[in-house]
Amino acid sequence: MAGDAGAGGRIVPRMASPFESEQTASKRGTIGAVTVFRGHILSPLSNGGWIELRDGTLEVEDGVIVSVGSAEKHDVDLRPNLIIPGFVDTHAHVPQLAICGVHPDGLLSWLRKWVYPLEAEFQGGRARELTKWFFREMLANGTTSAALLTSAWPESVDICFELAREYGVHAWIGPPLMDIGAYRRARVLEEAEELARRWDSKRQRFAVTPRFALSCSEELLQGAGDLARALDLPVQTHLNENPDEIREVRHRFRRSYIEVYEDAGLVRPNSLFAHCVWMGKRDWKKVRRVSHCPGSNLFLKSGIMDWPAATNSGALISLGSDVGAGPDLSIYRVMRQAWSIHATQKGQGPGPEELLRMATLGGAEALGFQDIGSLEPGRSADFQVLDWNRIVPPGAPPAESAHDLVSRIVHRGDRSAIRHVYVSGKLMPPPPETERRTRPVP
Numbered sequence: 208m209a210g211d212a213g214a215g216g217r218i219v220p221r222m223a224s225p226f227e228s229e230q231t232a233s234k235r236g237t238i239g240a241v242t243v244f245r246g247h248i249l250s251p252l253s254n255g256g257w258i259e260l261r262d263g264t265l266e267v268e269d270g271v272i273v274s275v276g277s278a279e280k281h282d283v284d285l286r287p288n289l290i291i292p293g294f295v296d297t298h299a300h301v302p303q304l305a306i307c308g309v310h311p312d313g314l315l316s317w318l319r320k321w322v323y324p325l326e327a328e329f330q331g332g333r334a335r336e337l338t339k340w341f342f343r344e345m346l347a348n349g350t351t352s353a354a355l356l357t358s359a360w361p362e363s364v365d366i367c368f369e370l371a372r373e374y375g376v377h378a379w380i381g382p383p384l385m386d387i388g389a390y391r392r393a394r395v396l397e398e399a400e401e402l403a404r405r406w407d408s409k410r411q412r413f414a415v416t417p418r419f420a421l422s423c424s425e426e427l428l429q430g431a432g433d434l435a436r437a438l439d440l441p442v443q444t445h446l447n448e449n450p451d452e453i454r455e456v457r458h459r460f461r462r463s464y465i466e467v468y469e470d471a472g473l474v475r476p477n478s479l480f481a482h483c484v485w486m487g488k489r490d491w492k493k494v495r496r497v498s499h500c501p502g503s504n505l506f507l508k509s510g511i512m513d514w515p516a517a518t519n520s521g522a523l524i525s526l527g528s529d530v531g532a533g534p535d536l537s538i539y540r541v542m543r544q545a546w547s548i549h550a551t552q553k554g555q556g557p558g559p560e561e562l563l564r565m566a567t568l569g570g571a572e573a574l575g576f577q578d579i580g581s582l583e584p585g586r587s588a589d590f591q592v593l594d595w596n597r598i599v600p601p602g603a604p605p606a607e608s609a610h611d612l613v614s615r616i617v618h619r620g621d622r623s624a625i626r627h628v629y630v631s632g633k634l635m636p637p638p639p640e641t642e643r644r645t646r647p648v649p
């Protein structure tokens with residue numbers, strides 16, 4: 208069965224019709240180069256609908272999906288398990304995986320006590336080892352693309368780009384720019400420009416990343432805005448996260464948080480703002496891309512984003528783990544956190560389809576990647592394989608709709624349900640703990 212989601216997000220039945228890209232037919236002659244994966248396919252579609260094929264096939268050539276349908280033959284049999292797109296985490300800090308779960312207190316004291324000392328040491332072999340660990344953890348959680356912040360050391364940026372390329376993941380990567388209360392501040396802008404010129408590419412974008420208003424002088428903010436404009440780079444930063452922070456921004460800059468960024472040329476069409484918890488109507492009019500980090504906002508007691516205001520603003524809303532203020536890199540957990548906190552808020556919270564779409568295609572759109580986020584021809588074969596029995600319990604009613612299945616994935620999925628993760632049609636290494644169990648660390 209295939210399905211289309213209407214405006215309300217519900218899946219409505221539609222005839223199963225395998226579809227293929229225009230170039231597929233011409234590539235059929237080279238069947239040997241194509242890998243066909245077979246399983247229970249479920250994905251949002253870029254036209255707003257959904258597809259569900261209970262016995263479906265993905266044809267993948269050179270890492271790209273060339274058709275989705277119901278072929279007779281396969282190379283990789285994943286039945287009866289589910290094949291869904293990999294997640295896109297639109298806000299995470301690579302060095303902070305090591306401090307997940309500590310100090311559930313306010314943002315500013317957490318930064319001073321835990322984050323800055325940790326990031327100050329995030330360089331050299333330690334940065335390489337831990338960045339690799341981060342990517343392995345990210346993949347083990349079903350996330351195949353992300354917007355990432357490294358430490359302020361240029362070396363940690365180099366390492367992150369190298370590994371992102373090695374794994375083939377789409378990413379935004381940027382060092383947190385800071386010159387106030389900073390653990391390093393020499394040549395920050397010059398280095399950022401050098402890194403951007405060295406690394407920015409179609410799949411791995413260099414993101415201009417002023418850490419947040421309080422860590423930057425006006426000159427640095429202005430320089431960051433100039434750099435983004437000059438090289439046409441995306442921008443990622445934090446906005447209106449925590450009441451103490453917002454009070455201090457107003458005290459220091461004598462204007463609102465968004466105006467500080469606006470005056471520096473940092474509010475651009477492809478600027479991505481994390482948190483957006485404390486926003487007025489005028490703020491919502493100015494942001495076009497938002498990374499919603501509900502777990503982090505609860506952990507640091509920052510507050511709860513106004514879901515109806517966010518969705519009514521027309522901005523692209525995506526999901527971020529915000530590790531290390533989020534407890535881990537699980538977007539499953541983030542979807543459920545968003546569900547739980549907004550279900551009891553005034554107005555309508557997100558439904559399961561909306562959450563799974565945000566975690567996949569929504570994230571891809573927020574990062575401006577048109578070739579990931581869904582299982583459609585022309586998109587990178589980035590997908591996760593979910594153990595059917597972990598998602599659908601034995602004895603489940605046979606006539607379940609696709610809507611029910613999406614709901615089960617959102618509410619029951621986690622890393623233990625993930626059997627395999629593929630990026631560009633390539634099987635990713637097993638989760639780190641599996642390797643540790645099977646291969647003793649010397």
Ligand SMILES: [Zn+2]
Pocket residue numbers: 298300445481529
């Ligand atoms: Zn953050």
